[in-house]
Amino acid sequence: MGTIEGHLLAAAFFLFYALYYSVLVSLALLRGQRVLKPPLPPREKQGHRLWQRVPLEGMVKVVITLTGILTEFFYPPGINRMKMVDWEDPQRPFMFTDAWHHITMYLFFMLSGVVDIVSQLCLAQQSRKLERAAEAMAFYVLVLLMIAHLENKSTLEIRVHVLFLVPTFLVALVLNIEVWVPDQPPLWVLKTWMGMVLSTWMLQLSVVMYSPPSGQPWKADNPKDMTFLSIFFCWHLGLGAALLAAIYGLCSLWHHHCSSRTATLDPSYQPCPTESNGGELDKLRAEAML
Template structure:
């Protein structure tokens, strides 16, 4: 959907996922873990026994794109874009091109979520590589369809989508590298940064539909196009700052939680003895008590 709502839903979804992944990465680095530990859904919510190890990440990949597909077909209420070919026209033209492109993108992210569920439940040894491959495929499809999505658009929309394709393609490349080099902290941080860049830029698209200044962006103005690129560079720095801020907050929480869980004196400590005379005195008192009993 080329509307505010159409960009807001995936933007919020990517933002939540990126913040969630950044938190996991920060905690893993602080704890010295060799692999990311994805929290699992409560047992009551996992449903069928075939999916006993479902993470929040996998569930989000399925739920959010599903709402996106429903919106593409039936939003606003009363419309129906399920039809792909206009059978009333003798030429049988394809219709709703943009919507079907969006649905295809959402569909591959749902596929990535399903692969995560199956992998986490039944393929614990080498399933991580399969998960990253499916996720990389979803982003490659996103870039591929976005390349044709900008056809017949004005210069402003073309610039916006080209800048969106850049972090999407880099994210796909990083995921591809992670297939062969899993559990690498540098890749974790790079993914966190690129995910925040992508989600922040999606939110920037929403701002273009409802500009805070009240003046719409002008596609025929070179100054607006130049500032669009400037804002994208600012988003690169903003995403890096958010990653650092999340790591700092996680570090504070980790230090506070560690100090709070430690009970003073809980560990066994040997009683210090200044001299052997005290030890002999204690033994004598113990023998006297035993004799009295």
């Protein structure tokens, strides 16, 4: 992830994750669900074909994180960072510290995907608590690694990574709480909002550090540049809220459209008679009195 491509891959992963949960949260709120994702039925009541039971979310986590790990090891082509210790040096120094930071992060998110797959595919009954705990652990590991990542960095890199830690820690904290209290819609919204901020800020981080639009690098010794980093982060808070509201609005339109269409097509729906002299109305009143 020491390149713009690596940061963009991670940002795309988190953005996909945030957009996916934005849709889930929006539909859950519109439908009045008590849980964000309804539990799967027991294995004997699921489809017999394996591809019908494979959890898509877990598979996406595994595929994207595996791509990130391979990128850290072998990108650009011709590079091999699998070597952790330089055995040729008498001091035996560690090598590729930043790459191993990123690989460890990817490994824990891959573990979260594997837990999703095992919980939904192999266990007799799906364990939502186990899935949330694994996901929370992945974000806590990300926070810990980002803190260690700040060592021996420039002031600019420290500032952008500290701002990145704020939404990351909040997502980890909410996931931790959801292990025991999963049915709280405000927590769903907070987690999704912070996930959106986390992903868009990582995109901003890539631009600031590797490809500034002005063509001039950001300067850590320039107070104005450092001030605008905090300003931009506040804008990302607003951008995340706006994206979440827009997705909720689109889901609301889709939900109401589908609801009205279902009501129109449902043959069992009959309008209640309202005429005072209707025989059906008198019959209903008599039944109600009984």
